[in-house]
Amino acid sequence: MHPRVFAVLAASDGAEYLPATLDAIAAQRVAPDALVAVDGGSKDASRGLLERSGARSVVIAPRLPFGQLVARGVAALPPAEAGDWLWLLAHDAAPHPRALQALLSHVDVHESVALVGPKVMRADSPDRFAEFGQSMTRFGRSLLLREGELDQGQRDDDSDTLGVAETGMLVRRDVFDALGGFDPVLRSIDAGLDLGVRARLAGHRVALEPRARARRAGGPEHFAARAVSDAQRVGIARRAQLHRRLAYANPVALVLHWLLLLPLAVLRTVGHLLAKRPAAVLAEWRATLAALVSIAPVARARRRIARSRTERWSALRGLRVPWRAMRLQRRAVGDPARMRAVPVERVGFVEGAGLWVTALAVVVGLVLSPQLITAGAATGGALLPLPGSLGDLWASVLGGQRDALGAVHGAADPFALVLAVLGSLTPWGPSTAIVLLLLLAPAIASVVGFFAARRLTGSRWAPAVAAAVWALSPTLLLAITEGRLGAVVAHLALPLALVGMLRAHRSWRAAGAAAIPLALVVASAPVLVPAMALLVVLAASIGWRSPLRPLLAALPAIALMAPIVVERWRAGVPLAALADPGVPFGSEPPTALDAALAAPDGTLAALETALSAMAPGVAAGWIALGLLAPLALAALAGVVLRPARAWPAALLLVAGYGTAVLASRLAVATLEGESVAVWAGPGASLMLFALVVLAALAVDVDDRIGAVPGGIVALAAVAAALPVVATSFLAPATVVPAPERRMPAFVEAAAAEDPGVGTLVLRPLAEDVLRVEVERGLGETLDRASTARHARESPDAVEEELAQAAVDLASGADVDVSALLDRLGVRFVLVEQEREGAAGLHDRAQRSLDARGDLQAIGQTQAGLLWQRTAAAASTTPPVPAWAGWLLAAQLAAIAGAIVAALPSLRRGARVRTKRLEGAEAWQ
Secondary structure (H helix, E strand, C coil): CCCCEEEEEEECCCCCCHHHHHHHHHCCCCCCCEEEEEEECCCCCHHHHHHCCCCCEEEEECCCCHHHHHHHHHHCCCCCCCCCEEEEEECCEEECCCHHHHHHHHHHHCCCEEEEEEEEEECCEEEEEEECCEEECCCCCEEECCCCCECCCCCCCCCECCECCCCCCEEEHHHHHHHCCCCCCCCCCCHHHHHHHHHHHCCCEEEEEEEEEEEECCCHHHCCCCCCCHHHHHHHHHHHHHHHHHHHCCHHHHHHHHHCHHHHHHHHHHHHHHCCCCCHHHHHHHHHHHHHHCHHHHHHHHHHHHHHCCCCHHHHHHHCCCHHHHHHHHHCCCCHHHHCCCCCCCCCCCCCCHHHHHHHHHHHHHHHCHHHCCCCCEEECCECCCCCCHHHHHHCCCCEECCCCCCCEECCCHHHHHHHHHHHCCCCCHHHHHHHHHHHHHHHHHHHHHHHHHCCCCCCCHHHHHHHHHHCCHHHHHHHHCCCHHHHHHHHHHHHHHHHHHCHHHCHHHHHHHHHHHHHHHHHCHHHHHHHHHHHHHHHHHCCCCCHHHHHHCHHHHHHHHHHHHHHHHCCCHHHHHCCCCCCCCCCCCCHHHHHCCCCHHHHHHHHHHHHHHCCCCCHHHHHHHHHHHHHHHHHHHHHHCHHHHHHHHHHHHHHHHHHHHHCCCEEEEECCEEEECCCHHHHHHHHHHHHHHHHHHHCCCCCCCHHHHHHHHHHHHHHHHHHHHHHHHCCCCCEECCCCCCCHHHHHHHHHCCCCEEEEEEEEECCEEEEEEEECCCCCHHHCCHHHHCCCCCCHHHHHHHHHHHHHHHCCCCCCHHHHHHCCEEEEEEECCCCCCHHHHHHHHHHHHCCCCEEEEEECCCEEEEEECCCCCCCCCCCCHHHHHHHHHHHHHHHHHHHHHCCCCCCCCCCCCCCCCCCCCCC
């Protein structure tokens, strides 16, 4: 005669699974003596199913975790007798027809066993373990044993364990009552493990029965929830672990564990970020704070253990899992078909001809700017050298005074941070990094273009063609020759930003990898901000299931641009936020047709120059159209053949065209009194890469058909680059090596003692035009070229006063300007070399300054004629506002967060987890 067995079935919104579970209970070869069902506040048909199940009684309870529902059911049982057993089941766990028979057979043979558990199998893969026993490490981290393993009978010899699954366990009723049942704090995870630990400490055995099986449709955390996110699971597991740690610790260690809760939370937060689980950070802190204040629950748990404990904690040592064994199990992949992605064959950089394209691009870069090969710094066009020290370079990233006169204050341009990072790559000479970037930009563009295209297509030849198109783009080559460093950086980063953002929804690592190039694009070419905003919207709509990742990927870009946008808006010139970084450098705005050909005016001018000698009378526009036609036709094929995937690139193509047309009509900066329009090049670059994306989509339809058109596209790219390269030989170079000494030796010597020393620079431009500037220290540098200064509509009072003083100095007026020059910290006056058409003004200025008693003539220098003031006040360094440091810290924090997200995860393996199913079938 076997002992009495009471089955306690807990259900909570389990109508999908209850029919299969109830049928499985009814089909048991050895039936339980009674079934008590407990409904935990179900809102579906669970209560009706339980009432019609033939259960001895149905207990109606509020929505409670599994352990507390079981306690309600046990309380409704008849009075206990010696030898009673409880069989605990959840609504989503269907036992095998022989499960109860096997469990009872085990306890009949092993009288010391008080808890015995079955094999718990995955309902979606019945031949794989969901778990077969539970254990923990020395530091209390729990582990589901055999999770995800294929059951081939290799574990049938397993017996003693530290804990078993909550559902499906058979437990002696008197032991369950003596132990106080499940710990109410352990709502799902680790409840069975904790009960097993307390049973072991009470002198009982906890065992496994391999002949008993149960299929579970979800983990214990899914009992009352249809879906549990990774972050929620982390929070549940961490809360359970901390509670058990405090409950199990000896009194001395208890205090230490409690004090370490917050420091460990900080360290685990960093770990979550490195493991690409940012959503788990909040769950981690919730669990930590809950453990921090859960004094009463921990005290009750410790009293329960003390009341029933008869064994030492060392008795559990042999059942704990070594840390190494736990790592091996977590690294092991339980289901290869589900957990291992099928590798996608991608062409290599060498065998895909990427290396040959890069070699060609290196030659083009050197041929394009041979004058820079031995230069340590470059200047000319939109370019200026960087300061000689990293300290000065990074100081310019801080907000505050943005000009030499103190007329402009505010945040630094985002491009200043880009320059600081670039200059830091060559700390012995920051300007060297800029020279290397100009020389190697085509090569870098080829590598970027190759790998970006490789992520778009499986073609073996298309990435090399894309690399050639992108590296030899006339827009890039023209930006290099004109010193438009911002446009160069934006061109290099655009492919990574576009491809990365459209894939950012896939993972946090993908979002982090997309955030950095996106920030580079908007910082280097602010005119692309509207187009990049459209890109973010497109990325969020494509990944509508995970829109938060693309939106957060835009956070570094927003952190860089927001201060400038706000400042320009408050100044009444919001469009000035889109000004090109660096020194304003004018060009003729392209027509709408020129923009459609992805050709800023300078590229067509180069083509006109080359054609004038070879084919007079041939319009450059027709040649440009012929060179662009192969790529445009391939892009059109992509739209026609794959419209469902082509629409984001098509929208970006339109955005690039609109940017190129409208930007060239946006004159927000001034140079020598003339308005300078924003350059159309970044818009043309966006158009070009959108065409590359569309063409790559067409290639994927049939790689063999596109091989010949792809070759034509590559040849057209080479032909398009030739006019710009040829023009660099025919015309004087715009970007030239910077002189070793940009200011006279007297000024450099004074700057060594006073870095803020001012020099009043007079530049005669024409007989009646005099340009006036004050330069500090060793002269103007690129990092200090603020768009706020160039985008102002009118000078302020200080500038007007200085302009009048300069006119008085140059015209011979006997006016005392000492007070103004002292206030500005000016110690030197420099009249630059005379220009054609301004000789008279240059001579008058020289005679006037020679005649003044408060100036001492030093004479002719490499930079021009120099005078030193006989009595001059020392300069004062403007204070850095307090908000500048906080703003820079916030920007760097946003960038650092993106970098951390982009790093490879520290997790070596994937943890196999069971998933809720839409239904559960009964055992066959």
